[in-house]
Amino acid sequence: MTDIQIGGAKRARRAYSFEEVAIAPSRRTRDPQEVSTAWTIDAYRFELPFIAAPMDSIVSPTTAHTLSGLGMLAALNLEGVWGRYADPSALLHEIKQLSDADVTARMQEIYSAPVDLDLVSQRVSEMKQAGVTVAVAVSPQRTADLAPRAAAAGADIIVIRGTTVSAEHVSGNGEPLNLKEFIHQLDVPVIVGGCATYQAALHLMRTGAAGVLVGFGGGSSMTTSDVLGVRVPMASAVADVAAARRDYLDESGGRYVHVIADGSMGQSGDIVRAFACGADAAMLGSVLARATDAPGGGAHWGAEAWHAHLPRGQRNMLTQVGTFAEVLNGPSTHAAGAMNIAGALRKAMATTGYSDLKEFQRVEMVVTA
Amino acid sequence: MTDIQIGGAKRARRAYSFEEVAIAPSRRTRDPQEVSTAWTIDAYRFELPFIAAPMDSIVSPTTAHTLSGLGMLAALNLEGVWGRYADPSALLHEIKQLSDADVTARMQEIYSAPVDLDLVSQRVSEMKQAGVTVAVAVSPQRTADLAPRAAAAGADIIVIRGTTVSAEHVSGNGEPLNLKEFIHQLDVPVIVGGCATYQAALHLMRTGAAGVLVGFGGGSSMTTSDVLGVRVPMASAVADVAAARRDYLDESGGRYVHVIADGSMGQSGDIVRAFACGADAAMLGSVLARATDAPGGGAHWGAEAWHAHLPRGQRNMLTQVGTFAEVLNGPSTHAAGAMNIAGALRKAMATTGYSDLKEFQRVEMVVTA
Amino acid sequence: MTDIQIGGAKRARRAYSFEEVAIAPSRRTRDPQEVSTAWTIDAYRFELPFIAAPMDSIVSPTTAHTLSGLGMLAALNLEGVWGRYADPSALLHEIKQLSDADVTARMQEIYSAPVDLDLVSQRVSEMKQAGVTVAVAVSPQRTADLAPRAAAAGADIIVIRGTTVSAEHVSGNGEPLNLKEFIHQLDVPVIVGGCATYQAALHLMRTGAAGVLVGFGGGSSMTTSDVLGVRVPMASAVADVAAARRDYLDESGGRYVHVIADGSMGQSGDIVRAFACGADAAMLGSVLARATDAPGGGAHWGAEAWHAHLPRGQRNMLTQVGTFAEVLNGPSTHAAGAMNIAGALRKAMATTGYSDLKEFQRVEMVVTA
């Protein structure tokens, strides 16, 4: 990235968002049917390289099952309503109905109920029994507490997800989580993030994580930039972390840590750009919240939106476009990149002549205004 | 173009749109009457360097005749309603009337009717008999099937047009079209595209095409960028392909392949910029769809809008401004570049002191915010 | 300006608009009362460095007198309504009342009446007798015809103004105007333009002009960019032409040709930036059309708006803010740079520590997003 002098001695790199880049076909073309979007992490193989974000508006035990059946991974937030309430249906419905003025305060109440540890174990067991590849998400603060319990109940993949997660957390308030040691002891693969720079990602890779999440929540429902001044445009962030993956692969003698773009992918074109910049998989939020069978019923929010002291996100109302199946695999009846996102990815790969996602990371790109 | 590091090892070129550039008069001026906009391709000479895009909202057998009489070429889409229905008038009217919510799904139905091969031949013959220089457009998928039939019926020029067309298509699903061989066997000049890079254009030029279309559909009715993440801003794309034209001219020992800008030219000022960047001709969409005698009746859509699985375009409603004759040659009663587009091109050339389009490709330009 | 490769072999310079630049105080400050905005061209001295643009919405014989009394120059368009009609009051009122849809066509009619040569002489004589420093404007096409007549009737300054005026006009249609010879023979100082590049300005300076107009009409009422694709952002254009002034001063052994910014100065801050970029004076349009005593009565249009075949401008409706006196010298009761524009210029000069306009051309500037 270009190094810029903001003023005086302060320098910064110019970073690019998905909106500022595009792919540029320039070689052969290929039939979309002959393109593979398969993604393999650890022992798990998925037809679609997507992970449903651990947001109550998208992933419930039921929709984790649906999405699993459609060939992708879904992460249940253990600190969401399904980890706090035996039956949260009425609450989900209420969140959708609340006015913009009231919704933040009410969500702060709803999510102030304690996480129920037995319920956490129960959710995992039930999904496991239903045949789902079970992924669950926890915050860094609750990782030590919840993750082993989820693993014991049968979780296949643990996602540790916060606005920023670092390999070295300093705390005088009790012993901080030693990520490296924790991941080493845990028997299941761990995906951890967000991060957005080469250095931060490299340190996370060294903890033994199977994948890192790239992004600080730049998506449709977050206001991290407004509140904290924190923002790293995603195209640059994904490309930087992909460089860390390559260097760590060499440093570690062959450990390939998956780069998972997380946020700012509101249209299928953005998802395509994430892979073009070097992502191995994409964690999806608003795209899936548009499904008619999503638990949010058209409302969409993340954990930032109900933070007790400093909410950094909003409940957004989205237009619903079709079922999860139609959103993922079409057919599409919308022109704006909200349906058949897997088909769009396949078409983009075919148009540029690539046959798998790893190759597609080399596609030619342009920067636009 | 400037080479930019997006991040890590990912690099991209900065590309410019027509909106970001402008021409800058800096020398002599000239009388507009002494300027020629004539364009010659193969054996055909036109007073106006425009091609009506093969879209059902613009080109019917009737309007092809009208536009021919006004001095320009018009391409009938053989896979549009005129190749599928004996009398599509009611359907054209219906498309205009449909609500935004319903129009995509209904267009998918309308265009699911099969292409009628006899009808294809008949359309060509009728236009030919009416004295029109007949240009017809086919998709790459149907080229082998439809193009020879059209040529046999008397078509003068074949346009092979897809979102991206490459000289080397890989397919396990039957024998892919060998463009070079196909063009060699066909007895009529072929225009092929879109493409948007030097490399892709050079390969297309080597197939023996008489002209290449520059653009992936960045126009008013397309959402390719949203859906596929594909976009190459047009000013840079045209300038790059013009460089391929020059290099191929040398490589081939004198074959001049025409560079035809296709898309993103919604106002006469954009058309002027296309020629300034190096175009030999311009394929026009929305500008012509604004004519009161256009078949769309103010509605405008392309083939992308009715794709069965992954529509990448919309039906747009445009304000009608005057007849084809007034849109092309004025007089204009509108200030926004929608009428007298040939007069605007002539005036721009005169203002900068150039007398023909080839010279005008050297005009001084600026990049703006 | 930075040289940019648009693509292939096409290069262009990055040019900046007034909106993209600003002045940055960095030294001493000064009392606004101790700042002079006086401007002298040829034998004429004005307290204010402004010229009212030759537009019927601003300059009538009456308002030329008013503005003269306020210390500035005003140019009457001899090809406007005052050169075509004995009493145009009703027409001016009608233009204001017309709907957006009808106004262009009706203005084309109004301005199709012939210019009345006797009326032209009479207008000049009357203003002269009223004690006004008389400036009149003509188009390049009518210069040979109208300018000598205006000079004979007593005009003090002739303005030759077109979208683009070059020192070398090529025409097979009769003898083109030889600017150099014409200016040499005429007994009054000539201001000529628009132009927007170093080269074009240098050639105009060599014709013997006393001043050059910088700009192609980028102002609030013009659509030259949309229609012709022509645009040169004003900050760069003024700075370039100022460089031509300096070089011509040397080349000519001391002839100082005035650089007059023309267009794109809708707020007093823009006017300040024009001087900061190197202008000696500013030709004002919309700022003056906001005056309650302007002939347009809140409507504003230029000659481009009534072009018979290719109108490149619109009639705009503006909010009126106060009398000419208040617009120029305040006091202001508006915060947006529409009133007390001379006071704003003085304050900007005082804030940066300069005491006259020539010194102020050296003020420090920044480029912003």
Added chain:
Amino acid sequence: MTDIQIGGAKRARRAYSFEEVAIAPSRRTRDPQEVSTAWTIDAYRFELPFIAAPMDSIVSPTTAHTLSGLGMLAALNLEGVWGRYADPSALLHEIKQLSDADVTARMQEIYSAPVDLDLVSQRVSEMKQAGVTVAVAVSPQRTADLAPRAAAAGADIIVIRGTTVSAEHVSGNGEPLNLKEFIHQLDVPVIVGGCATYQAALHLMRTGAAGVLVGFGGGSSMTTSDVLGVRVPMASAVADVAAARRDYLDESGGRYVHVIADGSMGQSGDIVRAFACGADAAMLGSVLARATDAPGGGAHWGAEAWHAHLPRGQRNMLTQVGTFAEVLNGPSTHAAGAMNIAGALRKAMATTGYSDLKEFQRVEMVVTA
């Protein structure tokens, strides 16, 4: 900053606004509770590094007390309504009620009442007696007159604040203020500004000021750019002035002059960026005017808005979000950076691993579109 050629011989530096930059976490993280936002200037220590701007919509004697109790400094404008009227409550209420069309003219009237010197002394004494660390603001024009009086009455800190304040003011109209001598004689620390460049700041530092204000009023209620053409984007301005602080520290053998960002910080994220660019403290306007206990009652305006001849600001109406206590320390029930701004600053520091504000000035940043 990058040096750019606007055109000809005119060069300018590219300057960046807070909106164009962001902080990028890339190292360790930290518990927000272990972060200190304390700020010490001269003998005064504050828990929060904020100064309430001397605007009648924010600071009254009463709210100065409130804000002092919350751990921050507030500056009362001695030339505002509290220095002109014994009881201005009705006027404050009236300003809030006025229509946009009438408000500027009426404010010009209200503020044309003379400053009452006895009242000035009385306001200071009363605040002092209430236990407040008393900061008062004066304009450069009234400094010699009002500042010694305020100091005599017990003011702890004097703020000299104008659009631009220079160390060298040229005036033929009486003796101009000699800042250096004045500050030397005065017994209390002086904060002075605005300024926005390295050079201007360095000169102000040499006058003996304890702090300099960075900014010309780029905030929500000002139109300095529109009216005067003056603008220096804040991220660059703060970084430049921070460089002057460092160089002056060396030059002076250890005098640390505080850099105080003033303006353009409408959300907590902007405040974070100001510190990241090098600020020691932030002077806050609209953020505090959103408090339910602010004197403006939701209306917000500065001294520029009531300038007698050339107003350069507006009265803005803002949405009220909570008490001063909630705006500063939360808890927040809004997602857009308007509440818990101290918490947001702490969280941003924790997320990037810094424990105090001085360290945080080194945080990694990016430039975005």
